[in-house]
Amino acid sequence: MAPLTDNAARLFGRDIASFRRSLRARNLSDNTIRIYTDATERFANWLADWDGNDDADPATSWEDVTRHHIQAWITSLLDAKSAGYANNQYRSIQQFWAWWSEIEELPNPMQGLKPPTVPEQPIDVLRKDQLRALLQSCQGREFIQRRDLAIIYIFMDAGVRRAELASLTVDDVDLDLREIRVLGKGRRNRVVTISRRAAVVIDRYLRERARQKWADKPDLWLAEKNKGVLTKWGIREMLERRGRAVGIDGLHPHMLRHTWAHYNKQNLSEEELMRLAGWRSRQMVDRYAASLADERAREAGKRRPLGDEL
CATH class of the missing domain: 1.10.443.10 (Intergrase catalytic core)
Structure with missing residues (x-):
């Protein structure tokens, strides 16, 4: 799990709770719901602690988030984790933004973005x-x-x-x-x-x-x-x-x-x-x-x- 920090919960927690309820209403598996919401909570925690850069200012609401915030978060994951992990997180928060943009009738900041490339690593097969x-x-x-x-x-x-x-x-x-x-x-x-x-x-x-x-x-x-x-x-x-x-x-x-x-x-x-x-x-x-x-x-x-x- 990726529990929200106090600051992230204050800024983003309500929408994440609504997102979780929407996933349950779709009758998705508990594991799928956990994967999608965990990634969204990790992103929210990162946003709450992020100080900004030349491309984007700190975000205090979902409306503030741009493609530059998402790209900066994915880059931070690639620096610390595997490409496969970053790809998984990217695809998980895609689900949140698709839901959010529909509910709020606002542009999806992930529109036009592409997930990080994962180098092919064939898994061993038993003889x-x-x-x-x-x-x-x-x-x-x-x-x-x-x-x-x-x-x-x-x-x-x-x-x-x-x-x-x-x-x-x-x-x-x-x-x-x-x-x-x-x-x-x-x-x-x-x-x-x-x-x-x-x-x-x-x-x-x-x-x-x-x-x-x-x-x-x-x-x-x-x-x-x-x-x-x-x-x-x-x-x-x-x-x-x-x-x-x-x-x-x-x-x-x-x-x-x-x-x-x-x-x-x-x-x-x-x-x-x-x-x-x-x-x-x-x-x-x-x-x-x-x-x-x-x-x-x-x-x-x-x-x-x-x-x-x-």
């Missing part, structure tokens, strides 16, 4: 031998082993986001059809598929789950040592721990999503990949599959080289 090692590390009859194995299989087979996996309920899983219903970004439901082996693994987890203290909870994933429900943070920590155990440093859910996209891009059409992944833009297909694009191109080039045709 099949690494995936096998990861699955092997979870073999066993204990509750934690069966739970972790089921989680990794779903990440590997369905390419879901961490928040999607964390929010699953027992009723979302149909093992006979090998389908799982997930709630994605924008509160959009979709159905993803799993392998036959994954269905068996999840079935074994559910049998062990039924013996746990919190078995009556609707949430699919339970924490170890009778601590209740496993959170999305717990899922990330589990993957990091499992990864370190088999020599995969920095393993995280997004790496498994990229791995899923890489292997399935060879077997599915773009339309099928988009629907299963919950993407609305075809650009996401190329972005997620870019990690090993050169390797795929080399393998394709070896299939029928000209030298073998002559």
Whole structure:
């Protein structure tokens, strides 16, 4: 969270509260509302403390804000944080200014501005031998082993986001059809598929789950040592721990999503990949599959080289 300072709350707090209510009325997810309002509060705090420069004077109201204020704030973020972080903050406050300019019937100061460029940094994709090692590390009859194995299989087979996996309920899983219903970004439901082996693994987890203290909870994933429900943070920590155990440093859910996209891009059409992944833009297909694009191109080039045709 980015709580408003006293000065920022006095100058900008009322409109931010109205903005938050408008987001709730749009039925956006709690996480989306938090991202948009946190960025707006950070910008408000910066405005309240900023002394101005040659391009713009200090702002004491939203009406005072110009493109120069926004550019100065983004520049300050780029000086202290990553380009990806600055880009995320830029796109988040875009939502506030779109709302504010409509409500106040005033020009949007972000009109014509462009977000900071984020250098492309392909995320590592796991090799099949690494995936096998990861699955092997979870073999066993204990509750934690069966739970972790089921989680990794779903990440590997369905390419879901961490928040999607964390929010699953027992009723979302149909093992006979090998389908799982997930709630994605924008509160959009979709159905993803799993392998036959994954269905068996999840079935074994559910049998062990039924013996746990919190078995009556609707949430699919339970924490170890009778601590209740496993959170999305717990899922990330589990993957990091499992990864370190088999020599995969920095393993995280997004790496498994990229791995899923890489292997399935060879077997599915773009339309099928988009629907299963919950993407609305075809650009996401190329972005997620870019990690090993050169390797795929080399393998394709070896299939029928000209030298073998002559």
